[in-house]
Amino acid sequence: MRIKCPICGERDHREFYYRGAALTRPDPDAGEGAWDDYVYLRDNPAGETRDLWYHAAGCSAWVVVTRNTLTHAVSSTELAEKT
Amino acid sequence: MGLLSKGFSGLRVLKEGLTGNTGWTPHWRDPEPKAEYDILIIGGGGHGLATAHYLASVHGLTNVAVLEKGYIGGGNIGRNTTIVRANYFLPGNSEFYSHSLKLWEGLEQDLNYNVMHSQRGIFNLFHSDGQRDAFARRGNAMINQGDDAILLDRDGVRKHLPYLDYDNVRFPVYGALYHPRGGTARHDAVAWGYARGADSRGVDILQNCEVTGIDIEGGVVKGVQTTRGAIRAKKVGIVVAGRSGQVAAMAGMRLPIESHVLQAFVTEGLKPVIDNVVTFGMGHFYISQSDKGGLVFGGDLDSYATYAARGNLPTVEHVMEAGMTLMPMIGKAKILRSWGGIMDMTPDGSPIIDKTGIDGLYIDCGWCYGGFKAVPASGHCFAHLIATDRPHEAATGLRMDRFRTGYGIMDEEGTGSQHNLH
Ligand SMILES: Cc1cc2nc3c(=O)[nH]c(=O)nc-3n(C[C@H](O)[C@H](O)[C@H](O)COP(=O)(O)OP(=O)(O)OC[C@H]3O[C@@H](n4cnc5c(N)ncnc54)[C@H](O)[C@@H]3O)c2cc1C
Ligand SMILES: [Zn+2]
Numbered sequence: 362m363r364i365k366c367p368i369c370g371e372r373d374h375r376e377f378y379y380r381g382a383a384l385t386r387p388d389p390d391a392g393e394g395a396w397d398d399y400v401y402l403r404d405n406p407a408g409e410t411r412d413l414w415y416h417a418a419g420c421s422a423w424v425v426v427t428r429n430t431l432t433h434a435v436s437s438t439e440l441a442e443k444t
Numbered sequence: 445m446g447l448l449s450k451g452f453s454g455l456r457v458l459k460e461g462l463t464g465n466t467g468w469t470p471h472w473r474d475p476e477p478k479a480e481y482d483i484l485i486i487g488g489g490g491h492g493l494a495t496a497h498y499l500a501s502v503h504g505l506t507n508v509a510v511l512e513k514g515y516i517g518g519g520n521i522g523r524n525t526t527i528v529r530a531n532y533f534l535p536g537n538s539e540f541y542s543h544s545l546k547l548w549e550g551l552e553q554d555l556n557y558n559v560m561h562s563q564r565g566i567f568n569l570f571h572s573d574g575q576r577d578a579f580a581r582r583g584n585a586m587i588n589q590g591d592d593a594i595l596l597d598r599d600g601v602r603k604h605l606p607y608l609d610y611d612n613v614r615f616p617v618y619g620a621l622y623h624p625r626g627g628t629a630r631h632d633a634v635a636w637g638y639a640r641g642a643d644s645r646g647v648d649i650l651q652n653c654e655v656t657g658i659d660i661e662g663g664v665v666k667g668v669q670t671t672r673g674a675i676r677a678k679k680v681g682i683v684v685a686g687r688s689g690q691v692a693a694m695a696g697m698r699l700p701i702e703s704h705v706l707q708a709f710v711t712e713g714l715k716p717v718i719d720n721v722v723t724f725g726m727g728h729f730y731i732s733q734s735d736k737g738g739l740v741f742g743g744d745l746d747s748y749a750t751y752a753a754r755g756n757l758p759t760v761e762h763v764m765e766a767g768m769t770l771m772p773m774i775g776k777a778k779i780l781r782s783w784g785g786i787m788d789m790t791p792d793g794s795p796i797i798d799k800t801g802i803d804g805l806y807i808d809c810g811w812c813y814g815g816f817k818a819v820p821a822s823g824h825c826f827a828h829l830i831a832t833d834r835p836h837e838a839a840t841g842l843r844m845d846r847f848r849t850g851y852g853i854m855d856e857e858g859t860g861s862q863h864n865l866h
Pocket of ligand 1: 488517684685708783787814
């Protein structure tokens, strides 16, 4: 799998640290249910997914990667700060 | 079962050998689905088949069907590296895996089936003083649980495993936690043995029968939709390993699970050279030798969510490097095959056997990369839960709500209860 870092270009996926599903962080007082959803529960899709990768061996950017969990095809990437 | 008719025995092998092996028959039937059963088990992997076997053999519940979307043995049950052990540390896991190892020890008699369970011993290597302390503590927990553990120093390990590179500069071998009752088994035989055990008591094993929907009315499960038609049932158990998320979604549930791929490798057949199971946690590598002679080995997850039952090359390279670091002697062996299986990973790396919020719907999932050794106890405890609506005493810790409440988290590695840390 190769991931296109928006800053560094296409790189081997081993340069990246995988964080997991790209989710919106709830408000601190959103309640137990919202935090359980955010920290633990997952859609875990078989197909298109959006997840967070950290370009550890590169520019240190957090990248949101849209990819397919059945084929490993990466369809788009963007900087997390822009999402 | 008469010794010479349907059961397996040395005598029968001899008789069949002398009469052209014409008397062997299929190990289970291939029935048409009925319109209704008391209990449906979704997923014909090791855990689903074991559940059906114990529902029938322990609880006398035989109006049961196992619904498998592919064929028996096609999932992780036929893809794992077959290591069986009871070396867990935390309450919840400890008693559960201990229970499982005891069931393993009686399994061949229970099933009248040779699953080639081989208690050849496991060596978990350690490489620093700190790791030695952690392993001593784990060994004590295992002994307190009633299982076996021996802490070996470097010379003690050398007597068993003379072929390791003891003086690796980064990870010199300091010793090992030795678990003599640990070992391996033949994975497909476990699936086949349980399938035969369930079938012979009247359970229908329905292959090529994918569940596509779960019917729920007023919070009560009523049955399922499948590619072979609708089937009604009073109770339904979900046991689909890597596909847990999708099947649970059919009941409107989201699970604390991410699916990841784990790869494994096997070499050409060699003369016996590795007598035990050896794990090299610091390098992410473990190995044993199959009875056919192939070296069977693997490492860590690829570590990103995926449903492709194949991995990427960086992990392949990493596993090979770790193996060569630990035991350079294997360098000339040729790799025959590599493959991957989809693991149902939980945030704390420990499993779930529990009710759902829906009446009559139960779930058994979250086996991560360690669910082969769990097959007997998982089937035994899941059958108990479905039959009696109460958790089996060996599985009271395997609750789904431990993540939401934070109570009873079982993070064996101590890396944190979060996705992608196990
Ligand atoms: C490479 C590798 C090495 C491993 N090594 C070890 C090891 O050494 N020791 C150990 O203890 N564990 C090991 N494991 C883990 C172990 O194999 C799994 O945890 C365990 O097999 C999972 O349970 P199962 O056997 O029921 O899964 P599976 O065999 O995967 O069964 C699940 C079944 O559900 C079916 N299914 C899915 N969706 C549907 C549907 N909608 N309808 C009907 N059926 C459906 C699937 O087709 C599948 O047959 C390893 C796994 C892998 C991949
Ligand atoms: Zn970058």
